[in-house]
Structures are given as structure tokens and as C-alpha cells.
Amino acid sequence: MQKETPSDTTLADDIRRGESVAETAVYEKFAARVYYLALSELRSREDAEDVRVETFLRVIKALRNGQLRSPEALPGFVLGTAKNVIRERIRQRRKEERIAQADNEPGDAFFIDPCVKQAIKQVIRRLKPREQAFLVMYFYQELPPDQIAARLNLKPERLRLIKSRALKHFREMYSRLVKN
Amino acid sequence: MKHSQIEDQQIVERYIRNQLNDDQRSEFQAHFFACDECFTNLQTMERFIAGVRDGAESGLISADLTKPVLLPFWNRWFKPAFAITAIATLVLTAVVAWLMLVRLPELRNQLALERHAREDFEIRKQREIDELNNRLTKREVPNGQSESGGATLQSKPDEASEVNHKPGSDLIARNVPVAVLASTRGGEDANQIKLLPNSSHFACWMEVGPGLNSELFQVEAFNESGTLISLLREVKKNRKGVVVATFSAQNFSSGDYRIRLYGLPKSDRSLIGEYKLHIDK
Numbered sequence: 001m002q003k004e005t006p007s008d009t010t011l012a013d014d015i016r017r018g019e020s021v022a023e024t025a026v027y028e029k030f031a032a033r034v035y036y037l038a039l040s041e042l043r044s045r046e047d048a049e050d051v052r053v054e055t056f057l058r059v060i061k062a063l064r065n066g067q068l069r070s071p072e073a074l075p076g077f078v079l080g081t082a083k084n085v086i087r088e089r090i091r092q093r094r095k096e097e098r099i100a101q102a103d104n105e106p107g108d109a110f111f112i113d114p115c116v117k118q119a120i121k122q123v124i125r126r127l128k129p130r131e132q133a134f135l136v137m138y139f140y141q142e143l144p145p146d147q148i149a150a151r152l153n154l155k156p157e158r159l160r161l162i163k164s165r166a167l168k169h170f171r172e173m174y175s176r177l178v179k180n
Numbered sequence: 181m182k183h184s185q186i187e188d189q190q191i192v193e194r195y196i197r198n199q200l201n202d203d204q205r206s207e208f209q210a211h212f213f214a215c216d217e218c219f220t221n222l223q224t225m226e227r228f229i230a231g232v233r234d235g236a237e238s239g240l241i242s243a244d245l246t247k248p249v250l251l252p253f254w255n256r257w258f259k260p261a262f263a264i265t266a267i268a269t270l271v272l273t274a275v276v277a278w279l280m281l282v283r284l285p286e287l288r289n290q291l292a293l294e295r296h297a298r299e300d301f302e303i304r305k306q307r308e309i310d311e312l313n314n315r316l317t318k319r320e321v322p323n324g325q326s327e328s329g330g331a332t333l334q335s336k337p338d339e340a341s342e343v344n345h346k347p348g349s350d351l352i353a354r355n356v357p358v359a360v361l362a363s364t365r366g367g368e369d370a371n372q373i374k375l376l377p378n379s380s381h382f383a384c385w386m387e388v389g390p391g392l393n394s395e396l397f398q399v400e401a402f403n404e405s406g407t408l409i410s411l412l413r414e415v416k417k418n419r420k421g422v423v424v425a426t427f428s429a430q431n432f433s434s435g436d437y438r439i440r441l442y443g444l445p446k447s448d449r450s451l452i453g454e455y456k457l458h459i460d461k
């Protein structure tokens with residue numbers, strides 16, 4: 001699954017030797033993942049950013065000190081560190097009684113941006129009314145597929161086809177919009 | 181966790197919708213931390229779902245769409261009815277085509293063959309009748325003895341028997357009523373014959389046997405009071421020994437009659453048989 005070069009082993013070795021380029025590479029490789037994980041768990045952009053910064057401080061420090069016994073385990077090491085930081089943040093938020101307030105915020109809002117809205121609009125425009133209804137029932141109302149199939153008079157296999165086709169179209173539209 | 185497993189079990193979507201247990205969740209997290217492709221898919225799916233939810237909340241997708249869908253008129257009634265009608269039409273067309281292209285020509289051929297056969301039969305029959313009549317006519321001229329044309333038939337029994345091998349068959353062919361007379365004694369019942377209104381002649385068939393010497397015969401018909409009604413002279417017998425006497429029907433009315441058959445030697449005549457005949461008109 002490793003697509004990027006240099007490899008995780010090389011990166012770990014380079015950081016231990018004090019090369020800052022390798023530290024940047026490790027950050028670029030895992031920062032989005034750590035941020036995504038923290039955002040989906042904490043539902044706060046600020047907290048997610050804090051988690052990301054704290055996680056990489058700990059990871060880089062450990063790598064410099066040569067605490068990573070197996071360089072191949074770098075992704076797992078970053079994930080474990082991020083989870084620890086997230087847990088600490090949750091405990092801290094409970095102490096600050098901010099959990100209830102955070103829970104009231106819609107979690108999906110963190111993944112909405114103008115490009116997403118525009119892409120969804122174009123996807124919806126290309127769908128038939130019944131296909132649009134399926135997406136709402138499935139992702140918004142979270143009804144079981146068999147119930148949706150019965151209500152819309154569609155076969156269950158047809159639902160999966162609609163979903164994958166809409167997702168594919170969304171991916172294309174979103175990529176195009178982000179590039180522009 | 182492998183890619184195929186992630187795709188087949190829709191792990192990405194279930195991760196976002198919190199439908200994985202803790203182990204599966206941790207396993208997938210470990211996977212997408214090391215796999216760029218899965219992390220990209222995860223983010224895309226997250227945005228897509230968030231976008232759909234946002235679209236539903238913002239009214240981009242109408243809530244009316246999620247109401248139960250009634251089957252359209254086409255699907256509920258018209259489509260099956262159309263299918264049935266179409267099938268029935270196809271079957272009917274096939275049957276009509278078979279009748280028109282196969283069965284009807286066959287029947288026409290059969291009809292033509294039967295018509296030809298019937299026409300041939302009628303032609304043959306007519307020829308036979310004409311031939312017999314011609315022969316009868318030829319015989320009538322030299323004999324010329326019949327009463328009101330009766331000799332036409334009685335003058336040629338030999339010829340008729342040669343053709344049909346059945347005495348009197350020419351009479352039957354011409355629809356002349358025939359009475360086969362048997363000799364009567366005492367109070368025996370009379371021979372019967374029914375004459376139709378359109379019967380111009382009737383024939384009496386009397387068997388005398390081939391052994392009799394007489395070649396020519398005389399036939400006399402008397403009514404109940406003993407009056408001579410009709411007389412036929414020089415009637416010949418045929419090879420089978422049958423004398424056929426043809427009388428004009430207009431001289432006879434309903435009632436009992438007595439028919440006398442005489443042999444004609446050259447010098448005198450002798451009574452061969454007497455027959456009772458009852459006529460119904």
C-alpha cells in the first residue's frame with residue numbers, strides 16, 4: 001500500500017539522523033489522516049488541529065530518539081500516538097464540560113465546503129427523483145435498504161448501483177472543482 | 181484488512197456511519213493510515229455523505245421525493261394488459277397466417293379435386309345415359325309396335341343387359357317405375373306399384389325363363405270390370421328370359437288390374453301367365 005517514496009523505513013532512519021526533510025515528509029504523509037481521525041472523533045476543528053500538532057510533536061521526538069523499534073510500523077505508531085492524544089483531549093474536554101456543547105454541533109459540517117456543495121448539486125441534478133429520494137432515505141434518514149427498496153419500488157441491487165454511480169460522479173466533480 | 185474485503189463489506193461507508201465494531205474500526209484505521217487509496221476513498225465518501233445530508237437539510241433534495249412511490253398507471257395496469265393483448269395478437273396473427281397460407285390452399289385444392297371428380301362422374305354418367313337412349317331410339321324404329329312410346333324401353337332388353345348385365349337397369353336409370361310381377365293364384369295379394377304424378381310410363385317385369393319356345397309375346401292389361409285397357413304386341417324377351425312391358429301411365433288410374441302374358445307362336449297364341457297388379461297414383 002506504500003505508494004510514496006521514500007519508504008517508512010527510510011523516513012524513520014533519516015529522522016533519527018536529524019534530517020528535517022524527512023520530518024516534513026512524515027508530517028505531509030500522515031497529517032491529513034491524523035486530522036481526519038481527530039475531527040471525526042472530537043467534532044471540533046480546533047481540537048483536531050491541536051491533536052494533529054501534539055501528535056506530530058510526539059512522533060518526531062520519538063523518532064529522533066530512536067524509540068521506534070521497527071521502522072515498518074511507522075503508520076501504526078502515528079495512529080497509536082494520535083489515538084492517545086485524542087483520548088487525552090476527550091478527558092480534558094469532559095473536565096471543561098464542553099462535551100455536551102460539542103455534541104450538539106453537526107458532525108457533517110466539518111466536511112462541507114463550497115466544492116462539496118457544488119459537486120453534490122451537480123450530482124443531484126443528474127439523478128432521477130427516485131434516485132435522489134434513495135440518497136436522502138439512506139444517508140440522511142438512515143432507513144434500512146430493504147425498506148427503501150419497498151417504498152421506492154426498486155430492487156435492492158439497483159440501490160447499490162445508484163449509490164456507487166452517484167459517488168463516482170461526485171468524486172469526479174469534486175476533483176474537478178478542487179483543481180479549478 | 182484487504183482491499184477486496186473493504187470493498188465487498190462496504191467498510192468505508194460503514195466506518196463513517198459508525199456501523200463497525202471496535203475491532204473492525206481499529207483494524208480499518210490501521211489500514212487507512214498506511215493506505216493512501218483507502219484514505220482518499222474515505223475522505224470522498226465522508227464528503228459525499230455530508231453533502232447529501234446537507235442537501236436534504238437545505239432543501240436541495242425535496243422531502244416529497246421520499247414519500248412512498250405508487251406504481252405508475254403504466255406498471256400497475258396498462259403494461260400487463262398491453263403484454264397480454266400483444267401476445268394474443270401474435271397468436272391470432274399466427275393462426276390467421278396459417279389458415280390463409282397453409283390451410284386455405286389445401287382446402288381449395290381438395291375442393292377443386294372433388295369438383296373435377298364430380299364433373300367427370302356426371303359426364304360419364306350422362307354419356308352412358310345418352311348412349312343407352314341412342315340405342316333405344318335405334319331399336320324403336322324397326323319395332324315400332326309400342327303403345328305411346330313404351331317400346332322404346334321394352335324393345336331393347338338384350339342391349340341393356342349387354343351393357344349393364346342387369347335387366348331393367350335402363351328403366352331404373354330413367355326413373356321409370358317398375359313392378360316385378362309374380363304369378364298369382366286364387367286370393368293371393370296383388371303386385372303393387374306406386375306411380376308418381378310425374379310418371380309418364382311404368383314397366384312390368386315378367387320372368388318367363390329362357391327355356392320357353394316363344395320369342396314374341398303379347399301383353400294385355402284389364403281393369404277390374406274386365407275391360408281391355410292396354411295391349412302390347414310382339415314384345416321380345418331378353419337373354420335372361422325376362423319380358424319387360426312398358427305401359428303409358430295416363431291410361432291407368434288407381435285400382436286393381438290384371439296383366440295377361442301370351443306367347444305368340446306363328447299360328448296361335450297361348451297364355452303364359454296372369455298377374456294381379458294394384459296401382460296407386
